[in-house]
Amino acid sequence: MSVAFTSPAGQTWQALLAGNTPWLNELTLAYSERRQAISQSAYTPAAGKDVQAASYWTALQNWLETNCTSFIDHVNGPLNPAGTAFLYFTLATWRATAGLNTSGFRRSADWDPAADDWTDIVTPDPMFTVAGGGGFGQMQAGDTIGPWIFEDLQKGFGALKWSIETPAVTEWKNKNSLVEGESCAITKSGSEGEFEGLSWNDGTHYDGHHNAGSDMHGDTYGAEYCCEAAINSRNYWSWNNFRSKVRYTFSAKLNARQCNIYVGKLCPRLGGCVGVTGYNDIDGLFGTEVPAFNTDISTVVELLESKPETSGSVVSDRLWIDTGIPSSMLSLVCPTPWPPEGVMPWGGRWSWGVRANLYGCLSKWNFTNA
Amino acid sequence: MPVRAKVFFTALLRMARAWEYLSVYNGHVDWSNGIPTIVVDSAAGGVPDTTGAIKYQVYQITDDTTTPPTAGFDWVRAHA
Numbered sequence: 001m002s003v004a005f006t007s008p009a010g011q012t013w014q015a016l017l018a019g020n021t022p023w024l025n026e027l028t029l030a031y032s033e034r035r036q037a038i039s040q041s042a043y044t045p046a047a048g049k050d051v052q053a054a055s056y057w058t059a060l061q062n063w064l065e066t067n068c069t070s071f072i073d074h075v076n077g078p079l080n081p082a083g084t085a086f087l088y089f090t091l092a093t094w095r096a097t098a099g100l101n102t103s104g105f106r107r108s109a110d111w112d113p114a115a116d117d118w119t120d121i122v123t124p125d126p127m128f129t130v131a132g133g134g135g136f137g138q139m140q141a142g143d144t145i146g147p148w149i150f151e152d153l154q155k156g157f158g159a160l161k162w163s164i165e166t167p168a169v170t171e172w173k174n175k176n177s178l179v180e181g182e183s184c185a186i187t188k189s190g191s192e193g194e195f196e197g198l199s200w201n202d203g204t205h206y207d208g209h210h211n212a213g214s215d216m217h218g219d220t221y222g223a224e225y226c227c228e229a230a231i232n233s234r235n236y237w238s239w240n241n242f243r244s245k246v247r248y249t250f251s252a253k254l255n256a257r258q259c260n261i262y263v264g265k266l267c268p269r270l271g272g273c274v275g276v277t278g279y280n281d282i283d284g285l286f287g288t289e290v291p292a293f294n295t296d297i298s299t300v301v302e303l304l305e306s307k308p309e310t311s312g313s314v315v316s317d318r319l320w321i322d323t324g325i326p327s328s329m330l331s332l333v334c335p336t337p338w339p340p341e342g343v344m345p346w347g348g349r350w351s352w353g354v355r356a357n358l359y360g361c362l363s364k365w366n367f368t369n370a
Numbered sequence: 371m372p373v374r375a376k377v378f379f380t381a382l383l384r385m386a387r388a389w390e391y392l393s394v395y396n397g398h399v400d401w402s403n404g405i406p407t408i409v410v411d412s413a414a415g416g417v418p419d420t421t422g423a424i425k426y427q428v429y430q431i432t433d434d435t436t437t438p439p440t441a442g443f444d445w446v447r448a449h450a
Contacts, residue, residue: 052449054449
């Protein structure tokens with residue numbers, strides 16, 4: 001569990017800056033850990049680092065203001081209000097969460113400890129507003145390297161807690177049975193029988209997907225996980241059972257984190273989950289369908305699974321699954337109970353199931369200091 | 371007093387102040403042209419990283435005349 005940064009309050013500059021102080025060491029480590037959390041290199045300062053140079057501090061401040069938007073807003077997130085994507089920090093929301101002034105880091109060249117205690121941020125101490133001596137933003141030559149510099153950096157790093165990991169390895173397999181003919185019953189039994197005997201194929205997740213008849217080709221769009229049945233009776237019967245499965249491996253990290261796997265789920269065909277063609281969580285992997293999801297093709301992002309905290313590699317195999325033949329599990333029967341040819345505006349095409357793509361591992365980091 | 375004596379006296383005062391406030395950490399003070407520079411000893415430990423000891427240095431104490439009155443110590447100003 002992360003521990004609090006060491007408070008710089010009440011310290012002399014010798015204590016804060018001279019040598020290998022806990023304040024400098026903690027900031028260095030916090031910077032390095034968070035860099036690695038978003039797949040940047042580790043940071044190790046060169047021996048004899050000049051911490052009196054403004055550039056030393058602006059490097060940290062600039063990194064925070066530039067890269068805070070690569071971290072997830074853990075206060076208002078992790079998803080946006082529509083539930084369609086992750087919610088990342090903006091510069092403004094990161095400052096608010098960190099407790100920084102809305103204009104940025106405090107800076108002052110005119111500090112009188114007898115008159116100012118430097119601790120007020122929202123209504124800043126006069127030392128931060130005095131003309132020619134104070135202000136907000138990144139450090140400038142001539143600024144005092146006071147405890148507020150440390151405190152603002154600590155707050156800035158401390159607010160960065162969650163980020164998104166992408167998998168180091170993605171394994172994907174599929175199997176697909178399409179049988180066509182003039183009889184609904186024959187194509188149904190043919191597809192279900194064939195599907196049961198199929199082996200898993202390697203490939204990419206855009207291969208051989210959802211091709212129940214020529215009319216359906218326009219519906220092909222990729223997904224990493226898919227479990228669906230599709231039937232076409234416009235010209236003749238086409239019966240399609242399709243499955244793809246996927247497994248993700250996330251690499252080991254410096255810090256422990258709890259990896260939460262989020263996926264975006266999609267309707268089984270373009271045009272949305274409408275009418276008798278609809279979302280159906282055949283494998284029972286996902287959460288409750290939301291009304292909006294059934295009326296358009298918007299992606300709904302949801303938590304698939306939470307892994308125990310570890311710094312080691314993480315394998316997510318929940319979508320690495322095969323529970324059976326989709327159309328059998330849906331209890332689809334012939335003759336069709338669905339509207340006859342031409343009644344539905346798109347013709348006699350129907351599909352059921354669900355598709356899903358990885359949105360990432362939401363990593364809740366156990367940084368050394370926060 | 372004579373110029374040379376004044377320079378010597380100022381330097382002596384600065385040295386005294388520096389030793390008073392700088393002797394608590396892992397280093398020593400070098401003097402060059404009457405300006406104290408803190409040098410952190412290389413064997414004094416380091417941040418937890420994979421490459422070994424890392425040192426931080428503050429090179430020069432702020433000119434006293436530009437430092438606001440404090441509760442007994444000067445503060446370091448950033449240089450360019």
